[in-house]
Amino acid sequence: MSIFSKRSKFRVPTEVRRIKQVVEPVAQPKTARAAILGSTAAPAAASHSVSRSSHGTPRASPKPASSSRTQALQSAMSSPELRRSSTTTSRKRRAAYTNSPLNDSDPESDDEDWRETLDPSKRRKRAHTEDPARQLRHPRLWAGQNEEEDELGIVHAVEVASLADKCRPVMGLEEDEVGVRLRYPGANYLERYELVWGRDKIDGARDIMEVVNLVGSIYLTDAQAKPFLDQDHGIYRRLEKSKNTKDGKGFKAALQEYNEQLLALQKKGAIAQNIDAMRGVPRELVETILRQVYDRTVAPKVELLAKYQNGTDNVYGELLHPFVSDIFDRTKLTSEMVFVDLGSGVGNVTLQAALERGCESWGCEMMENACNLAEAQQKEFAARCQLWGIAPGKVHLERGDFCKNERTLAALKRADVVLVNNQAFTSELNGTLVNMFLDLKVGCKIVSLKTFVHDNKTAANDVAASILDVEHFSYPGGYVSWTAAPGTFCISTRK
Structure with a gap:
């Protein structure tokens, strides 16, 4: 049994607060990792x-x-x-994670807050530090030059959260329907997931939704992001509704469309061009990358x-x-x-x-x-x-x-x-x-x-x-x- 007790150790929120010289106590934290102690309570x-x-x-x-x-x-x-x-x-x-935009709220609840989250006029105000000297584009960024899949030795989500790990299918899917793949903006490579749930395991659906949201809001222009983040019919909204209504087939269909749309933008060179224009990494993206790394390497062996x-x-x-x-x-x-x-x-x-x-x-x-x-x-x-x-x-x-x-x-x-x-x-x-x-x-x-x-x-x-x-x-x-x-x-x- 995990030393994180009965709580999940995989949720890291995206909002980051910044404080001035001296600050007063603020609300409960938005980020945290579990503490690991010896057999007795330690400081x-x-x-x-x-x-x-x-x-x-x-x-x-x-x-x-x-x-x-x-x-x-x-x-x-x-x-x-x-x-x-x-x-x-x-x-x-x-x-902290319960308060994030990716929680399990009813698809029609808190609609005003949800719409504000995806408002294109607000998506550009993400906290990061401008550094004119920094070049953000990865030297091995894939921009559609060839069709061969990259070789990346990542730990796939399915390796730490799957049916084999005693997780159970979600959204009404059968065991032979849970496998999916997810595309990222920097490589011609897809990560393998299973849409399952297990205590102290990666929640594949949440993880996928977070990636889709960040790709649309950070890597794309407003026009490019519309099919992904449209408040009524965008891919993210469809993923959210499918998850909340336990429509596994609808979730997989929306994910497939996301993969195809992102691939098209990669081949056009749009992703490379947009990264070249960036001079800082938004902190919610920093936290997501670090959380993904931690969840796949440290958490299973914590x-x-x-x-x-x-x-x-x-x-x-x-x-x-x-x-x-x-x-x-x-x-x-x-x-x-x-x-x-x-x-x-x-x-x-x-x-x-x-x-x-x-x-x-x-x-x-x-x-x-x-x-x-x-x-x-x-x-x-x-x-x-x-x-x-x-x-x-x-x-x-x-x-x-x-x-x-x-x-x-x-x-x-x-x-x-x-x-x-x-x-x-x-x-x-x-x-x-x-x-x-x-x-x-x-x-x-x-x-x-x-x-x-x-x-x-x-x-x-x-x-x-x-x-x-x-x-x-x-x-x-x-x-x-x-x-x-x-x-x-x-x-x-x-x-």
């Missing part, structure tokens, strides 16, 4: 710090030695206010992240997609910069930086199972980016202690933005990091949940105070996985 707040990339990876000390990082873990374990259950986050994720060696504990906590995007905004991360995530877990933040900002992106993780899943994510990420036609920045995921890994230390010297979740670090480990920061270039931004400069020290004996200018910020509720409450973080600049 998920120790993301990165004790062991996890700020975005999705557990980390435990590799052996019960008295290293500073093990001490950090033990210190975190003694803090009762950091404890929480994985079920809480799972519920938040489920609730229990591995709860395994640890004797004498250690496993702590998991993550900065959610909106928080990470806000960090990128505040640090002005661009495609020409270098990003380093110290404690990258399964690589979620590292991949997000490469996709959302197109920068050179580094991560370093020491937990073996997390590293293995990170490598699987990196492989799937590369294939998915080609499938969507988007060129990400170069990704480097390193194994080992970020305090000692030579390639990571070399990347730090070139870094423009460094992320380190030191929520539960000991003073010893924070001191080690400060000494590492001596090698950072002037102007490098360091994002942390706790400051490295403390009021009870003087500039005369505090190395951190002498090399870092610190700004304090607040984040709203729903920005981290371990609590729904708001909190604070810091951005330090190397003097």
Whole structure:
């Protein structure tokens, strides 16, 4: 049974909020991933710090030695206010998805909200950051030059959600009718799905509808998008009605028309032309690609992240997609910069930086199972980016202690933005990091949940105070996985 309890772990909403300098708590989060704990409730707040990339990876000390990082873990374990259950986050994720445009509402309910979602005049106002220097077209984008199908080693949805996995047919379909294929804008390749449902499995119908909606609203002009998103007779509307009325044959017919219409646009070169005009990746597309990668690589093996060696504990906590995007905004991360995530877990933040900002992106993780899943994510990420036609920045995921890994230390010297979740670090480990920061270039931004400069020290004996200018910020509720409450973080600049 999944450690995500009885809630689905596959729903990631698309809306992203952006906050200013200081914000008041806002409504319940729109994005979340489940927390993974050991056999006892553990402090998920120790993301990165004790062991996890700020975005999705557990980390435990590799052996019960008295290293500073093990001490950090033990210190975190003694803090009762950091404890929480994985079920809480799972519920938040489920609730967030229920509020998305792809929920199971009646086809005629909330019609005004639905129509506003697909209004062409509003579709162009999608949150992203303009970067004139970035070229978004994937170098292997298929634009109809030949009829041969691309070779892409993706993990198909059917490999993780199928009748063979004890899922059941939906929309009144028989078992021999559930197989379908889905076309994407960047490649002459179709992903295989089965229209089935199973607990903690990919919902094929929802996944397909989300892809259709994003293709129509992001990759096409208003005129091109009309057959896809027309509010009365468009393909997306037909998919939605068929799903809600359990008309499986109607759903498959609408999907077939989508595949044919998109293929025609690809052959005309329309998709390539439209991508060339883009200068930023909308954040809902970023979240969808990252969710697809995670759902097909990490989620089916997520229990591995709860395994640890004797004498250690496993702590998991993550900065959610909106928080990470806000960090990128505040640090002005661009495609020409270098990003380093110290404690990258399964690589979620590292991949997000490469996709959302197109920068050179580094991560370093020491937990073996997390590293293995990170490598699987990196492989799937590369294939998915080609499938969507988007060129990400170069990704480097390193194994080992970020305090000692030579390639990571070399990347730090070139870094423009460094992320380190030191929520539960000991003073010893924070001191080690400060000494590492001596090698950072002037102007490098360091994002942390706790400051490295403390009021009870003087500039005369505090190395951190002498090399870092610190700004304090607040984040709203729903920005981290371990609590729904708001909190604070810091951005330090190397003097």
